[in-house]
Amino acid sequence: MAGISRTLVTLKPGKMEEFLEMGRGVVDRVSEVPGLIGFGWAQMGDDKVGIFGIYDTTESAEGAMAVVGDIFATMAPFLAKAPERNVFEGEYFSVK
Helix, strand or coil: CEEEEEEEEEECCCCHHHHHHHHHCCHHHHCCCCCEEEEEEEECCCCEEEEEEEECCHHHHHHCHHHHHHHHHHHHHHECCCCEEEEEEECCCCCC
């Protein structure tokens, strides 16, 4: 079964565009994460972003913090509080 990570971040006021631009800039680094199949994010209001990762297993999702933690550290100037990351067992479906 796949591993699905969900990270909720709360941004400092007015930091959304800078945060999203920084996020687009880490795509190459994210490709280094073992077991990662894909990721994306959803803007959930003026100051919240949900980041979703799909991994081949929950073990891969849990082990990804070695690389993902470094990426989260670069986000620190934009964050109002520490990110909340959870890993769930799940399935994904590729439609194309």
